[in-house]
Amino acid sequence: MTCRELTSFIGDYLARELDADARAAFERHLALCPNCRQYMADYERAIALGQQAYDDPAAQATDVPEELVAAILAARRKG
Amino acid sequence: MDETSLVAALKRGEEWAFESVVRAYGGRLLAVARRYVGSDDDAHDVVQSSYLSAFKSIDQFEGTAQLGTWLHRIVVNTALMKLRSRRRRPEESIEPLLPSFLEDGHHVEQFAAWTTPVDVLLERGETRQIVRRCIEQLPDTHRTVLMLRDIEERSTQEVAALLSLTATAVKVRLHRARQALSTLLRRELGSGAPDATLRRALASKGER
Numbered sequence: 001m002t003c004r005e006l007t008s009f010i011g012d013y014l015a016r017e018l019d020a021d022a023r024a025a026f027e028r029h030l031a032l033c034p035n036c037r038q039y040m041a042d043y044e045r046a047i048a049l050g051q052q053a054y055d056d057p058a059a060q061a062t063d064v065p066e067e068l069v070a071a072i073l074a075a076r077r078k079g
Numbered sequence: 080m081d082e083t084s085l086v087a088a089l090k091r092g093e094e095w096a097f098e099s100v101v102r103a104y105g106g107r108l109l110a111v112a113r114r115y116v117g118s119d120d121d122a123h124d125v126v127q128s129s130y131l132s133a134f135k136s137i138d139q140f141e142g143t144a145q146l147g148t149w150l151h152r153i154v155v156n157t158a159l160m161k162l163r164s165r166r167r168r169p170e171e172s173i174e175p176l177l178p179s180f181l182e183d184g185h186h187v188e189q190f191a192a193w194t195t196p197v198d199v200l201l202e203r204g205e206t207r208q209i210v211r212r213c214i215e216q217l218p219d220t221h222r223t224v225l226m227l228r229d230i231e232e233r234s235t236q237e238v239a240a241l242l243s244l245t246a247t248a249v250k251v252r253l254h255r256a257r258q259a260l261s262t263l264l265r266r267e268l269g270s271g272a273p274d275a276t277l278r279r280a281l282a283s284k285g286e287r
Contacts, residue, residue, distance in 0.1 A: 002180075002183070002184025002185070003180065003184055003185050003186045004180040004184040004185075004186075005184065007178060007180075007186075007258075008254075010254070011250060011253060011254035011257070012250070035185075035186055035189060035190055036186070038190035038191065038192060039178070039186065039190050041192075042190060042193075042261045042264070042265055042269065043257055043258065043261050045193070045197055045261070045264070045269075046257050046258075046260040046261035046264050047229055047257055048197065049197065049200075049201075049206075049210045049264060049268075050210060050214060050225065050229050050230060050257075050260060051229055051230060052201060052207065052210075053207045053210035053211045053214065053230075054114075054207075054211070054230055055207075056207060057107055057110070059207070060107075060110040060211075061106035061107045061109070061110050062106050062109055062110065063106055064101065064102060064105030064106050064109065065123075068101075068105065068109075068123055068126065068127065069098065069101050069102065069105065071127055072097075072101050072126075072127050072130045072131070073094075073097060073098055073101065075127065075131055076097060076130070076131060076134050
């Protein structure tokens with residue numbers, strides 16, 4: 001397995017969707033290749049940071065602009 | 080005011096209840112809409128039509144779900160429809176953010192360990208904002224899949240149905256989106272970040 005192949009399998013590997021042979025080949029390559037280990041660490045970190053980027057809803061929420069409140073209520077009355 | 084009485088008032092068509100539900104959830108829903116459609120104007124449109132369709136179908140709302148969760152799902156669906164209908168310039172390619180390989184299959188780039196651990200980064204207030212900004216830079220087609228799969232934690236099948244894609248296409252897009260995000264984060268926060276490069280330069284100077 002080359003670095004290119006390993007890279008294309010990372011998503012399936014993490015989702016545990018590789019068959020036993022592919023999984024073994026993946027892990028053999030990873031054990032011998034520090035660059036792929038780092039690449040995969042970056043990939044997993046991207047997932048984790050992405051997930052945590054939205055865990056502070058209070059900080060992201062903006063006030064509802066008054067004109068939006070008015071527009072929604074007016075549109076509802078109109079039906 | 081508890082949710083059950085609010086929902087009951089909505090079902091009775093009481094004006095104050097509509098206003099109260101717009102004020103209570105509007106801010107959060109705007110933030111959600113903006114993640115998908117990008118601009119404030121489009122987010123306002125999405126939130127407005129989501130509320131209108133929620134009010135129309137309030138009779139179908141059952142007490143088993145929470146009102147906020149129910150509205151959230153309506154906003155996501157409406158935002159996806161908006162994205163689909165939006166006439167846009169051909170979107171930027173994600174290719175430049177994907178890794179490149181030598182002919183023998185090795186990575187071109189050497190990846191370095193990050194100087195700051197993730198938990199330390201997350202203690203900094205601006206980290207989440209930086210990550211959100213990086214996600215916003217992804218092309219719509221890829222950002223949408225990343226949001227639905229990794230952030231909303233919907234299944235591959237569900238996302239495939241929502242976006243009229245095959246399961247394989249969802250997996251490919253998710254993989255590419257994560258790779259692109261990883262590249263952007265490496266530049267902003269990791270080994271490629273300006274302060275990390277500077278620190279390495281200073282450290283190697285010191286060694287001489």
